[in-house]
Amino acid sequence: MEQKKQNPTAENETLIVSRRIQRVSLHLAPVPRPLHEHDTQEQLGLFPCARSAKLEVETEKLSLYMRGKYREIQEKIYEYFHARPELQTPLEISKDDHRELCWRQMYGLIKEAGIRPLKYVVEDPGKYFAIVEAAGAVDISLGIKLGVQYSLWGGSVINLGTKKHKDKYFEGIDSLEYPGCFAMTELHHGSNVQGLQTVATFDPITDEFIINTPSDGAIKWWIGNAAVHGKFASVFAKLMLPAHDAKGVSDMGVHAFIVPIRDLKTHQALPGIEIHDCGHKVGLNGVDNGALRFTSVRIPRDNLLNRFGDVSRDGKYTSSLPTINKRFAATLGELVGGRVALASSSTSVLKIANAIAIRYSLLRQQFGPPKQPEVSILDYQSQQHKLMPMLASTYTFHFATSYLVEIYSQMKTTHVEQLVGDVHTLSAGLKAYVTSYTAKSLSVCREACGGHGYAAVNRFGILRNDHDIFQTFEGDNTVLLQQVAADLLKQYKQKFQGGTLAVTWNYLRESMNTYLSQPNPVTARWEGTEHLRDPKFQLDAFRYRTSRLLQSAAVRLRKHSKTLGGFGAWNRCLNHLLTLAESHIESVILAKFIETVEKCPDASTRAALKLVCDLYALNQIWNDIGTYRNVDYVAPNKAKAIHKLTDYLSFQVRNIAKELVDAFDLPNHVTRAPIAMQSEAYAQYTQYVGF
Numbered sequence: 001m002e003q004k005k006q007n008p009t010a011e012n013e014t015l016i017v018s019r020r021i022q023r024v025s026l027h028l029a030p031v032p033r034p035l036h037e038h039d040t041q042e043q044l045g046l047f048p049c050a051r052s053a054k055l056e057v058e059t060e061k062l063s064l065y066m067r068g069k070y071r072e073i074q075e076k077i078y079e080y081f082h083a084r085p086e087l088q089t090p091l092e093i094s095k096d097d098h099r100e101l102c103w104r105q106m107y108g109l110i111k112e113a114g115i116r117p118l119k120y121v122v123e124d125p126g127k128y129f130a131i132v133e134a135a136g137a138v139d140i141s142l143g144i145k146l147g148v149q150y151s152l153w154g155g156s157v158i159n160l161g162t163k164k165h166k167d168k169y170f171e172g173i174d175s176l177e178y179p180g181c182f183a184m185t186e187l188h189h190g191s192n193v194q195g196l197q198t199v200a201t202f203d204p205i206t207d208e209f210i211i212n213t214p215s216d217g218a219i220k221w222w223i224g225n226a227a228v229h230g231k232f233a234s235v236f237a238k239l240m241l242p243a244h245d246a247k248g249v250s251d252m253g254v255h256a257f258i259v260p261i262r263d264l265k266t267h268q269a270l271p272g273i274e275i276h277d278c279g280h281k282v283g284l285n286g287v288d289n290g291a292l293r294f295t296s297v298r299i300p301r302d303n304l305l306n307r308f309g310d311v312s313r314d315g316k317y318t319s320s321l322p323t324i325n326k327r328f329a330a331t332l333g334e335l336v337g338g339r340v341a342l343a344s345s346s347t348s349v350l351k352i353a354n355a356i357a358i359r360y361s362l363l364r365q366q367f368g369p370p371k372q373p374e375v376s377i378l379d380y381q382s383q384q385h386k387l388m389p390m391l392a393s394t395y396t397f398h399f400a401t402s403y404l405v406e407i408y409s410q411m412k413t414t415h416v417e418q419l420v421g422d423v424h425t426l427s428a429g430l431k432a433y434v435t436s437y438t439a440k441s442l443s444v445c446r447e448a449c450g451g452h453g454y455a456a457v458n459r460f461g462i463l464r465n466d467h468d469i470f471q472t473f474e475g476d477n478t479v480l481l482q483q484v485a486a487d488l489l490k491q492y493k494q495k496f497q498g499g500t501l502a503v504t505w506n507y508l509r510e511s512m513n514t515y516l517s518q519p520n521p522v523t524a525r526w527e528g529t530e531h532l533r534d535p536k537f538q539l540d541a542f543r544y545r546t547s548r549l550l551q552s553a554a555v556r557l558r559k560h561s562k563t564l565g566g567f568g569a570w571n572r573c574l575n576h577l578l579t580l581a582e583s584h585i586e587s588v589i590l591a592k593f594i595e596t597v598e599k600c601p602d603a604s605t606r607a608a609l610k611l612v613c614d615l616y617a618l619n620q621i622w623n624d625i626g627t628y629r630n631v632d633y634v635a636p637n638k639a640k641a642i643h644k645l646t647d648y649l650s651f652q653v654r655n656i657a658k659e660l661v662d663a664f665d666l667p668n669h670v671t672r673a674p675i676a677m678q679s680e681a682y683a684q685y686t687q688y689v690g691f
């Protein structure tokens with residue numbers, strides 16, 4: 001076919017356009033990385049810039065910077081299970097066998113490996129969370145079973161009780177002589193704890209409390225450790241005192257009581273206590289969840305966990321806190337440790353999933369240029385798009401949850417009051433944000449590994465099923481995010497009343513003012529890489545979004561409450577409030593990551609973390625680009641530049657993905673999936689199937 005002749009100007013223009021496209025595509029084209037050393041980039045038609053863009057990362061240094069002082073205890077746990085193959089959870093296992101195995105795993109950790117979790121709950125909470133995280137990496141059921149025994153049952157005794165309770169129960173709980181449960185949820189009430197119906201009525205004649213389940217709706221449900229192993233339960237019930245006129249009783253609100261549920265020697269259920277098994281679950285079948293009904297169960301008055309409220313021998317109630325609501329808030333406030341543990345354990349699950357999906361994607365080859373070797377699937381832009389921002393998020397979560405652990409530990413060991421609000425809101429927010437993200441990512445990882453991702457031995461199915469409930473227990477995520485939003489609105493109100501802000505909210509003081517001024521039309525057009533990779537631009541953008549959401553939520557709530565009342569107005573704005581809470585958590589996560597990057601002493605590690613941080617930040621901004629465009633915070637040219645740079649950063653992160661994943665320090669006997677065994681992957685996999 002005869003080619004049309006172009007005039008010289010048109011030819012010039014075509015040349016210019018094609019050069020521009022070529023320049024742009026330097027950032028966008030998938031850059032296959034040959035697995036065979038003899039293949040050169042040129043043979044594969046690669047861009048020369050690709051390799052020079054690769055950063056040098058020393059895995060060991062990066063890993064040290066990340067894991068710091070808790071590396072040793074985690075390695076001890078991994079080693080313990082590596083040396084005891086009979087304690088590894090097989091893929092196919094019945095519910096009852098899994099429960100028994102999970103008990104033996106926990107027993108082994110305590111009795112053989114000599115780990116004393118409750119001691120750390122008190123003295124070094126960071127170490128305790130590291131133990132739960134490592135145990136969860138071995139089997140998520142084990143991590144949760146430990147959490148029930150030490151954070152929930154042990155934590156309630158330590159944090160809600162007083163010296164007499166610690167003296168009597170500490171050693172038994174730590175050594176597993178006193179396995180116990182945390183019995184809060186009922187058949188009819190989970191999230192709404194103040195709606196619980198179980199009652200504990202004081203009997204002044206015998207100096208006892210009588211625990212009763214007044215209706216089927218009040219049966220304690222989902223109680224971990226209750227179906228098989230528990231001997232005690234901390235039972236949450238409404239405390240009822242005989243009224244002064246001896247007619248009827250007064251409801252003093254929800255309190256916690258230690259109730260023995262099984263005989264210490266015979267292990268039989270005690271009189272008045274009916275125990276049933278909640279049955280087979282979607283996951284976590286190593287944990288024995290049970291249902292409990294109490295019929296006139298008598299316990300000594302001393303069994304009231306009396307830190308925030310007490311009853312004297314003559315039936316008088318005393319408390320340092322003036323109202324039921326304040327006591328309730330103080331009681332629940334003491335239980336945030338469970339959320340901290342879930343946020344860091346969820347990050348650990350995400351690391352395992354990342355490690356499997358990325359190692360496999362580096363190894364797996366499909367298609368390639370004509371007559372050339374096939375390329376690794378991680379060289380496809382689409383695969384990078386699925387996995388690299390996720391890897392960046394995993395890093396940000398690691399440092400954000402480490403920060404949470406740090407301030408939680410500070411709060412517990414130094415009793416600094418100022419930290420209480422911060423820890424409460426950040427633990428609720430991070431638990432909700434991280435667990436929701438991980439739950440979604442597990443499906444993405446499975447899909448990213450194609451058919452082999454579906455083999456149970458490659459772990460995604462088990463991780464997904466076991467982890468899924470992280471979104472619900474220790475506080476449903478939607479409910480927890482509302483606590484974050486409520487706290488933000490409280491802080492917002494205080495700002496205008498000149499009050500002080502909690503540490504993590506301090507940024508609002510400045511960014512609210514920025515929000516009230518119009519976005520700058522000049523900076524809205526800046527698109528240079530240096531500007532887009534400037535932490536100030538990134539953090540300002542995150543905080544601007546949060547401030548804007550906060551300001552508009554406050555206005556809307558005020559408007560709707562006039563006609564709908566407080567409850568109705570809240571519900572009318574609920575989705576807005578949830579977005580606000582997530583946006584705030586993202587702002588905190590980014591701020592912490594930027595700080596971590598800046599503090600890193602080693603230059604090459606810092607450069608790698610900076611790259612990861614930029615990808616996290618720009619990807620988030622791109623995900624919310626509609627919001628930024630709507631208010632002209634970002635002009636169209638800048639939006640395009642952000643998109644291009646995000647893809648390019650994904651590609652750069654891909655180039656150090658192996659090192660980033662190796663720095664998680666997860667040995668093969670912990671990741672376990674044959675497809676994650678790098679050069680051994682296919683051999684391990686075929687061996688598993690029986691070849």
Ligand SMILES: Cc1cc2nc3c(=O)[nH]c(=O)nc-3n(C[C@H](O)[C@H](O)[C@H](O)COP(=O)(O)OP(=O)(O)OC[C@H]3O[C@@H](n4cnc5c(N)ncnc54)[C@H](O)[C@@H]3O)c2cc1C
Nearest residue numbers: 182183184185189190191222223224472473474475476478
């Ligand atoms: C495997 C497992 C183990 C558990 N272990 C224990 C244990 O050891 N001890 C214990 O006491 N409990 C335990 N639980 C219970 C758990 O803590 C509760 O399931 C959880 O608190 C959520 O309560 P719920 O199930 O009543 O959900 P609901 O509160 O009924 O929530 C159902 C849905 O309604 C939505 N919703 C509820 N309220 C609101 C609102 N205000 N605004 C918007 N949406 C709302 C939620 O987002 C959710 O999607 C366990 C549960 C499971 C499944």
